[in-house]
Each structure stands twice: as structure tokens, then as C-alpha cells.
Amino acid sequence: MERILQYEITNEYDGISINDFLLQHGYSRKLITTLKKTEFSIIVNGKWTYTKERLHQGELLRVSIIEEHNSQNIIPISMPLDIFYEDEDILVVNKPSNTPIHPSQNNYENTLANGIMYHFKEQGLSCLFRCINRLDRDTTGLTIIAKNMLSSCILSNMMKKREIHREYLAVVNGLIPAYGTITAPIARTFGSTIERCINFERGEPAITHFRRLSYKNGYALVSIKLETGRTHQIRVHMKHIGHPLPGDFIYNPDDTTIGRQALHSHKLSFKHPITKESLNFFAPLPSDMKTIAFQL
The missing domain is CATH 3.30.2350.10 (Pseudouridine synthase)
Known part of the structure; x- marks a missing residue:
């Protein structure tokens, strides 16, 4: 999978190094190191550039995040997915009960990760499985999957700062x-x-x-x-x-x-890691909980 991001440099960032610009935009040091090792991943005005170089107002910075491997230990398994939202950066899924997030000993196939990796495979995407807010096996509801390294960096940091409201x-x-x-x-x-x-x-x-x-x-x-x-x-x-x-x-x-x-x-509210758009998702109460709560 390749995710391309473009930034038009404003006066605010005139004179800043590419490295510091990327850090301020949510790139982790590990991701920046990966970009340094990848040919043509950082381009300014059409020229492959080192991260130590400084940016200037009016320049166009192009960053290519390339991922060529899947989560090798997760078997893609076809299963129904209740997808609430998906774009090239994130996936929001309503997880059913009796479904662990990750494979574990004696349970390699009946997990959300298996279904997500099959979903990615069907789209021809090479992605690692990156779940941001993990739920217990029998807890139902909304969970976020990051589809690339940058969205994962930003969302994980947002979780630490309590900027993803649950x-x-x-x-x-x-x-x-x-x-x-x-x-x-x-x-x-x-x-x-x-x-x-x-x-x-x-x-x-x-x-x-x-x-x-x-x-x-x-x-x-x-x-x-x-x-x-x-x-x-x-x-x-x-x-x-x-x-x-x-x-x-x-x-x-x-x-x-x-x-x-x-x-x-039941509810997730957060800003999109890339576009910064405010996102709000609501998953209705499952039928088994309705039966108890309202004695239907």
C-alpha cells in the first residue's frame, strides 16, 4: 500500500527542517527513519531530499509512505464485517461478541484481525493490522483500525492524550x-x-x-x-x-x-488523523443487551 501526502509550506514553517516539520505533523521518529531508508519517499518541488534540509514558504513537500508487507502471522479469513467508516487512512468497525481482537494460542482464526486482513486482501492492500482501541473478546462495539503507519502514529498519540473520546x-x-x-x-x-x-x-x-x-x-x-x-x-x-x-x-x-x-x-468521537475532520460514530445497543435493559 502506498499513501501519498502533500503539504504546501506556509510562512509558519519557513526555515524549519523537514525532520522537525514531520515531527510536528505526527510522524514518529521511527516512521521518519523508515522514510529516510526509502528511495523517493521525501520530495520537495520534485526533488528527492534529505530530512535535514530546510523548507521554505511556497514549496511543495510530498511524502510517500509505502508498506509492502502484511501481518504474516494473521491468516486472512472471510467473515462479515459491520463497517461504519473507511477511507485510505482508517477503518471503524462495530465488533461482534465472541470475537477477540487478535489471534492467540488455540485461537488463530476467529478474530477481528483475521476478518480485517481478508478485507484488506480483497482490496489488494498490503497493510499490517493496527488496532487503536482494543476491546475484550465479548465486549461489542466500535473500534478503530489504522491502515498506514502515519495514521497509526497519530491515533496512538491521540489515545495517550485522551483525544479519542469513548x-x-x-x-x-x-x-x-x-x-x-x-x-x-x-x-x-x-x-x-x-x-x-x-x-x-x-x-x-x-x-x-x-x-x-x-x-x-x-x-x-x-x-x-x-x-x-x-x-x-x-x-x-x-x-x-x-x-x-x-x-x-x-x-x-x-x-x-x-x-x-x-x-x-457505543460512541467514538475524534478528529481524523490526517484531514482533522471531526468524526462521530454511534453503534446501537445490541439485541442481547436490549433484552435485559428494557425487558423486551
């Missing part, structure tokens, strides 16, 4: 307060590679904001926004305040009302 919907046990904030550090449970717990001595900071949307027959539908992104954060925090998710086989194994944890990535 809203989840969860069904929880009991009448949860109308709204609140949970501040409780999360650590790996001793002796487990998967389970997490609240641990005020060695846990990493974790903050969750919630708002009750409805309550019926012992279950509440809750809107959740995260300030941090710890593993199993919502599931652990909801259990911590006495309102675990039904169907959560790790943190609420006795409630089998639903066959998975009742958690859905």
Missing part, C-alpha cells in the same frame, strides 16, 4: 446511583494472567465516570466514560461498587442472564 453502555446489577465517579487503582490479580482487582498499594490509577440511563427489574442501563484505559477497567470498577455486569464469567459468574459481559462500545 462512551460505553453497560447493563449492571442493581439500582446504581444516578451518576458518579469511581477512582480506584487496578492491578493484576496475583497468580492470574487475566483477572484484575482493585489494589491501592500496587495498582495503576484508574478513573471511571458513569451515569444511569434507566432501571428496570433489577438491572440498570449505564453510560460510562473512561479517563484511563486499564484492562477490564469497567468490569472491575462496577464490581468494586457492588454493581457487576451480568454475564461476566470472571467478575460475576453467578449471573448468567446473558451469555457474555453486558458491555458495548
